[in-house]
Amino acid sequence: MCGITVSIALSSGKVPSQASDHVNGRDIDEKTAISHNGHSDQHASLRDKLNRSLDLIAHRGPDSKGVWISENGAVGLAHNRLSINDLSADGDQPIHSDDGQIHAVVNGEIYDHDRIRDEFMREHGYHFKSRADTEVVVALYKHYGAPKFLEHLRGEFALVLYDEGLGKVIAARDRFGIKPLFYTRVRDDQGERLLLAAEAKAFLALDWKAEWDVGAIVDGGWQHDNRTLFSGVLKVLPGHWMEVTLEGGHVQEHRYWDLEYKDKRDVETRPVEEMIRGVREHLTEAIRLRLRADVPVGIYLSGGIDSSLVAGIVTHLVREQGVKLGNRDATSRVCCFSIEFPRESGFDESDIAERTAKWLGVQILKKRMDEATLAESFADSVYHCEHHNFDLNSVGKFVLSTVPREHGYKVVLTGEGADEHFAGYPFFPADFLGEADYSMPDSPLTKDNTLREALQHKALANLDETLFHARRLGFFSHGSWKEDCEAFRAVNNVRMPLGAQMSQPTLESLFAPWVQQRYAGVNCPMVAVAALSPESRHKITNKWHPLHASEYIWSKSLLANNILSCLGDRTEMAHSIEARPPFLDHVLSDYVNGLPPSLKVGYTPEKTKTICTGEEDNQDPWWEGVDVIRTAFTEKWILREAGKPFITQELYERKKHPYTAPNRWPKNGPVHRMLQTICAREKVENLGFVNYNAIKNALDTGFGDDADALAFRGLLLTASWVTLSERFGIEQAQAAK
Structure with missing residues (x-):
């Protein structure tokens, strides 16, 4: 796990700019000449910028950081490390192949890496420096090339590698987009550079100036295609890989994986019990793989079936099969983390989570999420998310994530993806x-x-x-x-x-x-x-x-x-x-x-x-x-049946309740006062694309017993934009642009 920043020198040409051009791997760039100036002062300047970029995303990997720059200065790789597997310095990044020709930074987790490492040592004579999961990425690439090596990666990841022999840079993102990877183009004293990073804020140290993409905000495209809220900052799409050829500077983006479903005309012949058993076995295996770590592993537990089922299967694996929970053996108590909203709000599920924990015999640590805590944490949450959200649930998740760290945990299992695969909404x-x-x-x-x-x-x-x-x-x-x-x-x-x-x-x-x-x-x-x-x-x-x-x-x-x-x-x-x-294990999803x-x-x-x-x-x-x-x-009928041995009868029978935060708050309370401060006239008008009169009205109608929920959610959106404009230094959007 880490934060990554990558810089690739470009002297002319363009990078991909529209999602529709990415899908079929069409050549998007004009001929691009890559700078090969390797002067020491240029290296020093680039190294300084990359280090400052890493400082902006140090939260993604506070354990160590590293920078590698190619001899000609064309490619710079930078990495913040959150050490999970192989805690020694051998696992630090950037990583390099055993022949020194392939250099990479990897954000995320590759499961089943022990098996891959053993296979490559035994059958291919590959020499590994570390026991870290990320090193198998360069071994797989060296043997299979792109995009074939991506088929062997099971997990969540965003990665960038530089193949010196072929003169190519490869960037890729996991199948569902669990890990982020953004790119943009900037100009510095040496010409144009293509930048890639785990978060857009990392670009601020690399001559990038944030501007609004008003169109992506208005039409909601940032939620669907490769755009973001920032003009010129794009996403590498989930299940896609990008190829940059240094000689000639061609940039292409290809899809290597996509969701697939059975033909609706194919009659199912398997017994239902067999399919229930299949779901149970695939989910259990996906969870077992995710318990591997050299640090403690905990669980986020809500009042829903998804996280409760994860907790139930983890407890079964630890107690019945002796599977280690990270670096802790089966005698250690399973630890869960939960959020508690005010009970009177109607959105609190902590009592159900507590009953589940008691039934399983596991420890549960709860974070009380009152109105003042949400108000105090709103701006920081938005800054880290880098986009608006219509609900305060993201702020709740932001605060909840402080609890594992306070108790010595770096890794947690979560329930995201179950609703999408099993039709939960x-x-x-x-x-x-x-x-x-x-x-x-x-x-x-x-x-x-x-x-x-x-x-x-x-x-x-x-x-x-x-x-x-x-x-x-x-x-x-x-x-x-x-x-x-x-x-x-x-x-x-x-x-x-x-x-x-x-x-x-x-x-x-x-x-x-x-x-x-x-x-x-x-x-x-x-x-x-x-x-x-x-x-x-x-x-x-x-x-x-x-x-x-x-x-x-x-x-x-x-x-x-x-x-x-x-x-x-x-x-x-x-x-x-x-x-x-x-639940976002691609082997499980393919079965489901x-x-x-x-x-x-x-x-x-x-x-x-x-x-x-x-x-x-x-x-x-x-x-x-x-x-x-x-x-x-x-x-989620079949998931309930598959998970019945691991959950309470209460959860087996309970309807889905999406994780949302209360949307009705009192007038003049902490949330109201916070939004009044952030959404002050001058700040809103400085955005350039929001009508302050609508915000003024929302501040009057979005609170109290008869609150207008749409007005309240509009305030959350606007407050998010104001926060980003201040922290990213974004100038007012102009009608002429």
């Missing part, structure tokens, strides 16, 4: 009902299209009422799920392009007049569709069941660009915590994606008769009003 059933599940012809909904269509109509009506028109939650503000629109038609009437626009504000609700004029008619759901590759759109239309298409779109948008950032890597690494999400949709969203026919009675269980603000989904369907 309440809007997935609407797409599940979009077509019959022909892989299971005996299913009641496959036999009765009239019933299925009636249920879908009711599901869409529920979602429309609860998530859009009700201002209680304020998650969505872009139209209706029931309406026919271009985005739905483009993806076989899957509704997820709209769901993926979580709290994307409408033009008239927040933005300045010139922004409203310039971006009039912007179609945010179509931005989500346009970010999809032609291959995936073809499969969505012709091959995949709508539920799987919905999972795919969500995984490529909100999961990769929001959840795994502000609820994952960025808030965890802010406190030097490596989080390992076993081959399962029938009807095993992910379980249908209970006998409960259908209660759908229109008006009887609702309103204990959960997320599910309030979603009667057809709550009563007739069970989300």
Whole structure:
């Protein structure tokens, strides 16, 4: 685990600038001449810049740092280390191949590295310097080349390596985008340089000046394609690799992996019990691999089934099979970390987490998350995330990540990814009902299209009422799920392009007049569709069941660009915590994606008769009003069955509650005062693209017992932009740009 910064000298040409140009590996750059000036003063200048860049992201790796610069000064690799495997200096980076021709920096974790190391020593005579997992990356590359070596990497990673023999730089990001990797282009005294880093703030020491990408903010594209909030700063997309050829300066980006699902016309012949057992075995193996470390390993535990199942399987592996929990043996107590919101808010799950911990016999350490703590931590959380968020849940995760470090932990296991693979969110059933599940012809909904269509109509009506028109939650503000629109038609009437626009504000609700004029008619759901590759759109239309298409779109948008950032890597690494999400093991996901949709969203026919009675269980603000989904369907059905031996009956029966923070706070309380300070007139107007009158109104209507949730979430977005503008030194956005 680490923070990385890379500098590659360019004298002319361009780097990739549009996500649509990346997908098929087309040559994006003009001919680019690479500078080969190796003067010592230039080396010293570059080394100084790289060191200062590392200081800006020292939180990602406080244990050591290193810089390597090629002899001709064309390539500079810099690295902050968070030591997890092989704590000795032998594991420091940058790392080099045994023949000294390949140099690399790796951010993340490579699992099963012991097996790979043994195989290469035995069969290829490779000489390893360390026992660190990252060193297998250069060995695999040396043997297989790019992109073949990436197929052998199981884990989460962002990496950059320089092959001196071929004169190429290779950069790659893991399959789901768990680890970040950004790039941009700058000009210094020696010409143009291509920069890559784990966080955009690292570029500030490398002659980069931050500017807003107002278009990416307005149309929500930063959540779907390769753009960020910063103009000219792009992401290496999940499952992609970049190739920079120094002679001629060609830069290409290719895809090496993508999510795949079974053909919706293929009839499933495996017994259901066999598939339940398959999920259990694959998940257990994914968790077992993630317990390997030379430091203690803990668990983030919420009140949901995902993290509780991880905790249950970990406890089973440690006690029943004697598996070591990091560097601790089976006699050590499993330690979990949880967050506690105010109980009166309706968003607190800590009591359920505590009951789970007691049932498992594990230790639980809770972090009280009161209003004052959230207000005090907001700005720091935003600075580390480098993007806005519509909820304070990211601030809660930011503060929670202080607890493992306080108790001597560097590694935690988490539950991210389960909802995407097993259809856990309440809007997935609407797409599940979009077509019959022909892989299971005996299913009641496959036999009765009239019933299925009636249920879908009711599901869409529920979602429309609860998530859009009700201002209680304020998650969505872009139209209706029931309406026919271009985005739905483009993806076989899957509704997820709209769901993926979580709290994307409408033009008239927040933005300045010139922004409203310039971006009039912007179609945010179509931005989500346009970010999809032609291959995936073809499969969505012709091959995949709508539920799987919905999972795919969500995984490529909100999961990769929001959840795994502000609820994952960025808030965890802010406190030097490596989080390992076993549900995002690609071997597990490949298996789960081959399962029938009807095993992910379980249908209970006998409960259908209660759908229109008006009887609702309103204990959960997320599910309030979603009667057809709550009563007739069970989300993550097969995961519940696979995990039943490891969780309490309470969790087995409990409905999904997404991790969200309270969105209703008192007037003149800590959160209100914090937002009043950050969103002062001068600061908001300095952004250049926000209408202060809308913010002034939101500060009046977004708090108290009758608070407007959309107004409150608009304040969170604006306060995030103000915070970033101040800490990154961003000048006011101008209408002329």
